[in-house]
Amino acid sequence: MNPMSLPPLSSTAGGSLQVLLIEDDAVLRRVCVQALDLADLPVVAVGSAEEGLARLAAPLPDGLAWGAVVSDVCLPGLDGRVLLQRLPRQGLSLPVILVTGHGDIAMAVEAMRDGAYDFIEKPFGGDRLVESVRRALDRQRLSLENQDLRARLERLAAGGQGSGRLLGDAPAMRTLRRHIEALAPLDVEVLIQGETGSGKEEVARALHEASGRRGEFVALNCAALPESVFESEVFGHESGAFTGAGRRRIGRIEHAQGGTLFLDEIESMPLSLQVKLLRVLQQGTLERLGSNQIIAVDCRLLAATKVDLLALSETGAFRADLYYRLHVAPLQVPPLRQRREDVPLLLAHFLAEAAARYRRQAPVLSPAQLARWLAHDWPGNVRELKNVAHRLCLGLDEPGETLSEPGGLVHTLDQVERLLIEEALAVCEGQVSRAAERLQLPRKTLYDKLARLGLGPHRAGER
Structure with missing residues (x-):
């Protein structure tokens, strides 16, 4: 946290x-x-x-x-x-x-x-x-x-980020947007790393939209394909290439000609096909299954993973040469628990989105409910928050029961208060007077809270 x-x-x-x-x-x-x-x-x-x-x-x-x-x-x-x-x-x-x-x-x-x-x-x-x-x-x-x-959402929309893909004012999100802006027009493969639900595909779409490429954005989840059809789905096949191949099939790589191919959960790609993908990246050509014809392809590859590919490559579970080819321009998508200041903004966006979709009034959250949301660790990241917002708008969850945080509301508020005070003390280098001003609290009140929460200033002798 x-x-x-x-x-x-x-x-x-x-x-x-x-x-x-x-x-x-x-x-x-x-x-x-x-x-x-x-x-x-x-x-x-x-x-x-x-x-x-x-x-x-x-x-x-x-x-x-x-x-x-x-x-x-x-x-x-x-x-x-x-x-x-x-x-x-x-x-x-x-x-x-x-x-x-x-x-x-x-x-x-x-x-x-x-x-x-x-x-x-x-x-x-x-x-x-x-x-x-x-x-x-x-x-x-x-x-x-x-x-x-509302004002922050309008500013983000005016800046071209109104889709909800890259909403957030946290430093990690500002850095991510800056890197996307720099990498988007370049003809370089990008490895997008992040936890499940953190928004890796949205980052890939943002890269494609800012790239200037006129072809399509083609997305494929490698974990969703059985190994028996993987080669045909990605590289294509000719008629008669195997039993049941009644006609030619254009694979995902060719379908993304002039555009972007996004391979999610690339760690699930069979090892035997990783070398074939590497050849496509190095030579810019492919051969359909059952054909000797060499086809020139121009598509940009974006790959995503939720695991440590380097660790997999060291054990032989992922090809090291493909890993290093993809790792030239890595992007890290921060989990939601590391950018909690974005929770109110994202929640407001998804509540408005749900209200428009279901034609219902968006619920108004109290400060206590917002404190509970801020204290939650969001293991499902932005996807979990979006689902919570939609359930709230549909009236399927009571605001106080949506998240299963132990200890009740008082414990949750204490947890949030502790984090806020620790942050203020760190920013103010342990000076309680400055921290009290930052928190907009009387200094005596802050000292009382420090004593109650078992905290202390970072600099000894502060008065």
């Missing part, structure tokens, strides 16, 4: 979220600010709706964003209900919690219909306020994250 690839779950597209409190009663305003401060919820307090609207319209420093509004209903000048109606007109989409000492059930229902997130009647305890604000911030954080995911 690579903690360096995980993004902070507490971060959002807009940065650290703060609360705007609008209350004309100075004493109550001070009490509310104190309750929110004690809960580590950043708050800005003003005494009127007019001042609150001005604060919301003013630009915020980098790394800050408004997360929620708490407003008294009865205010001098504009009241809280009018404020609630004006926010959308100013292009602001924020959860609004209304507070009043003069409300009743009818007013609460009407306020909720107008779009209020919650309604609190005076007198109320600090716990009630904090609990409502936390839920509002979680909702806003999720909304911002969804907006950010």
